[in-house]
């Protein structure tokens with residue numbers, strides 16, 4: 001019996017303690033300017049550390065958007081390493097939004113970078129793409145399981161232009177007739193159900209990314225059946241700045257609502273460094289008052 005706590009169990013504990021809000025760490029140039037910080041690696045580090053200070057003890061999950069740090073090359077990555085380490089030391093669950101995907105051997109290396117305990121980029125979970133086939137990410141998911149890490153697989157993303165690909169219907173494979181989004185979601189559900197301890201688990205350790213801004217039923221996602229067992233973690237960007245409303249959460253996600261992580265970046269970060277803690281506290285309250 002492994003003494004590693006599964007990521008899904010950690011997520012459940014955070015839901016119980018802090019609720020399901022995730023604060024995105026997205027140092028847009030415009031936000032850096034608003035915060036009085038330079039658009040440099042130092043500015044990004046400061047932005048990230050101030051966000052963690054405001055988040056710690058108020059919310060349970062943060063999601064650094066790696067793209068903004070990558071803009072500054074090696075120095076940006078050094079800033080990100082510090083932000084990741086501080087966030088994890090503060091007890092926050094850290095989801096690295098990196099959206100990696102490739103052939104299996106290469107995507108495994110991405111998994112090693114972001115999910116290996118002791119790695120300089122260690123996070124608790126990463127976003128990952130299965131558009132090179134669900135089998136291509138199996139190695140990462142296995143490695144993640146052995147170390148209590150998690151992954152969120154892109155299924156139906158919040159940007160409207162994704163629909164043309166994600167709603168395409170598969171012609172081949174055991175999931176022929178499903179949309180791409182539904183095939184990914186079903187594949188992740190099946191992965192969680194295939195774990196040895198599946199029957200005893202409340203939430204699986206692998207989830208999907210489903211945007212809150214889109215009509216998930218039109219993407220082929222079945223929201224009207226009983227929730228999967230174990231429950232499916234759903235990383236849900238699209239609330240706040242992109243326009244989705246918390247009051248619609250249950251209608252948007254149907255039977256998957258219980259696993260939803262409400263992810264917001266700009267709508268919270270726009271409060272500025274002085275208003276951030278208050279904005280997080282308020283939003284945690286809003287999310288807590290939202291029925292799933």
Ligand SMILES: O=c1ccn([C@@H]2O[C@H](COP(=O)(O)O)[C@@H](O)[C@H]2O)c(=O)[nH]1
Nearest residue numbers: 065157158159211237241242264265266
């Ligand atoms: O489908 C997706 C997947 C990821 N994202 C990321 O989430 C945040 C959203 O930021 P907001 O400021 O709350 O709009 C950002 O990092 C995206 O890259 C997404 O929006 N949609």
